[in-house]
Amino acid sequence: MSLDKSIVLAIEDLTVSFDGFKAVDSLNLYVERNELRVIIGPNGAGKTTVLDLICGKTRSTTGSIRFKDIELTRLPEYRIVQAGVGRKFQTPSIYENLSVYENLELSYPAGRGVMGCLTFKRTETIRERIREIASMIFLDDQMETMAGLLSHGQKQWLEIGMLLIQDPELLMLDEPVAGMSVSEREKTAELLNRISAGRSVIVIEHDMEFVKRIAHKVTVLHQGKLLAEGNMESVQHNPKVVEVYLGH
């Protein structure tokens, strides 16, 4: 049990400054194994920037991000992914001109080099895995559909599936239910609870009902700084949080 509680991601004293503006300001954040963490906060609080920093899209000014025993701050993006960090973007980021099957296949963690791509073969293991993921994200009957033709919610699921197939130890989702219908939200909440088993998940979300359903622990950011952290109950009643975020 003590292993389960070990820390997977340790962000320490992380600062990023864009021309003097500190989007993230000496942030400390620890995520444990098998934890589902939700980051909330008002617009411009630095939520997306934190994810950008972890996955290497933005480079930090100072501070460290350690994933297991690997320092991520100077690692190229593809190596961060290969280390086991997956990231879903705010707007669905999928290959619109490829089929659902091909989207998943390209995300499958094999043949990632030039030679690997040239000699890549669709083996039964890979096909099986693609089918398995497709049924998890409710798209098993849409395998040959061009991804661009999917509904907004389905695109969101597809991108989640593209991350799941990589089996990352840390999964980061930026507003996974944005633009989804009520029933799609229900399904997504179920999906998140199912996939968070055996891995750590960081979710950015605005929908408080949705947050309540999924979060183990909530982190509130405000102006790039940590405002509060704890379970949903304690955060919701924290006067500081109510003032800057939940109050209005």
Added chain:
Amino acid sequence: MKSFYENWLGGRDGAVGMLVLAVVIMVAFPLMFDIFRLNLIGKYLTYAFAAVGLVMVWGYGGVLSLGQGVFFGLGGYCIAMFLKLEASDLVSTQHQTTPGIPDFMDWNQLTALPAFWQPFHSLTFAIIAALVLPALFAWVIGVAMFKRRVSGVYFSIITQAVAAILTILVVGQQGYTGGINGITDLKTLHGWNINTTSAKYVLYYVNAVLLLLAIMVCRFVLTSKLGRLLLALRDKEDRVRFSGYDVASFKIFIFCLGAVISAIGGAMFTLQVGFMSPSFVGIVPSIEMVIFAAIGGRTSLIGAVYGTLLVNAGKTAFSESFPQLWLLLMGGLFIGVVMLFPNGVAGLYDGWFKPLVARWKSRRPVMVRVADPLAKSE
């Protein structure tokens, strides 16, 4: 066998296209034209290599290189250097101040063969250099550009600058490179006279076979997972990057592939035309190559060959009667094609000719269906 058909020929459509192209250039042209015209077509087909390379780099890789002439030239110069050394034997150069060196070196007061020319006494070395040198050069440019995520118009401008720089270098270093005239008076390849009619036929066919092979290699790349990855890259580069791929390495690969294919064209140009000069290295020929690919259809490997042939046939026809107008006409043609038919000749074929054939094929069932309601109304 099935995988060869699917992956190297590109399935039914691809195989038919290849067969038609093979028949056109290997049977129809040799029957239709005398050796003078055929040799001219052979020259155009060497440009087609550059256009095919551009289809990969520009059409599929999404990076427009305005410097493919550099690689065409590198391939051509490597072979020209070998041929020139063979042509500069002691007997034929006995009237020079220093016999045994290429004539242009003698005219430029060089008294010994420069060190970098020495290995080009070997044909094997020259052939390897013609392939490896362009690849290496493309790799250096590719690493410098793509690792820093230079793309779009900046990449195009830099490749154009490279083409300009290399031309200036070749022209300026007359004693080493033959200057503006290039390397001329090439005669034999291991004692085999390349200027005879039979040699021209042989070289034409070698060129045609190599071109078809190059298209097949490209087809193989495009039907592999790498082809789908290139498509994904043009769509969402960040998603590819954050799916664990080193995006730069794929762009470098495709740029090197385009360079090598272009260089094979250059090497075959030297052999068929009998000289190589900086006028095939610089900005103008590089842009012409882009026009060939654009008119053929920048995502069609086979279209690129037809595009090259069409533009050059037009060039030959028009520049004989209106030499000044040709450049303007070609510029207009390029703008027109990009604006009206962004997929070039291949796009016209797919969007207009194919549906026409399909309609013609399904004519009878359609007429039956039309007849029914008429019968009822009566």
